Amino acid sequence: MAETPDTAAPQLDAEALKARKRRNLWLGLALAAFVVLVMITTVIRLNTGIGVSERM
């Protein structure tokens, strides 16, 4: 008899879910911070002209 593959996701307890949510929040914040930092450097470079010529 063919076995049915177990495709069900593992059940996480409340503490594990809370930890995962917390990690996701930190990852989201880190990603947002990275985007902001790249934006800041880009704006400063465009306004001051630093490093623009040698990259183009």
Place this chain on the structure above:
Amino acid sequence: MTDAALPQKRYATAADYLNLMKPRIMMLVVFTGFAGLVAASGMTGITMHPAMAAIATLAVALGSGAAGAINMWYDSDIDAVMTRTSTRPIPSGAVPREEALALGLIMSGVSVMLMWLASNWLAAGLLAFSIFYYGVIYTMWLKRATPQNIVIGGGAGAFPPVIGWAAVTGNTPLDAWILFAIIFFWTPPHFWALSLLAHKEYAKVSVPMLPVTHGARVTRQQILIYTLVLVPVSLLPLATGLGGWIYGAAALGLGATFLAYAIRLVRSDAGDATSTGAGMKLARNTFVFSILYLFALFGAVLVEHAAGLHFPLTGT
């Protein structure tokens, strides 16, 4: 060590991920990197946009954290055995090994990219090389291969002021490499003082630290020899004009004190099997003082160049 041997005992907190980045080392790295950045501005008159300087400093911090995470990933097997390191995030079961490696690699890329965006390719390249130096050359190769691990590996921790200097000027003149040399020659006496306290732990995991391979007496002698080299090297900024009167006074006072610790240590029994409490206390005090030494020395550089108190003894 396999993950099976490192069971998930608890869920990771933000503090665990922070600890993965070796925050105490990071503070020293950031401080010396920032001192290099400020000294470069002071010596050349080239200024960096404050936001770019802040991002470059952050990149140094992230690079240091990345190297720390890679180190903890690779060393998790021996960390689990040594008492001093057994509570670190991986051996304690809070952070899986593969997560530490992923964090280290991603942060390496992000830090180098941010450094390049905030300054130039030279600073970014030096940052990338210093991460590779610590994560691969020191951690994966030297640490378990030779008692000179700390001497050669010390180069990794010596890069931050050079990176800071390069971030401002786009080059690395002699003054930047003098700051490198100070940290390079400071690292062996600093770390060997700690290893006198922890050599039994290193022996347990077969890491060939100097007290394990050559004994405590040779280690105490080497601490003195490197301190004798460090003191004149720390005075080189006076000759080039990088350091002024404040730096000179600090380097002389701190150097004399460091030397006094090293001389007392060489005459002590610190690290010996029959060591008394006094010898071990002296080794601990030497280790603590060495941290203060580096902070104060680079603090003097920072104060002189940031507060307009730079009065060199020689013309530049």
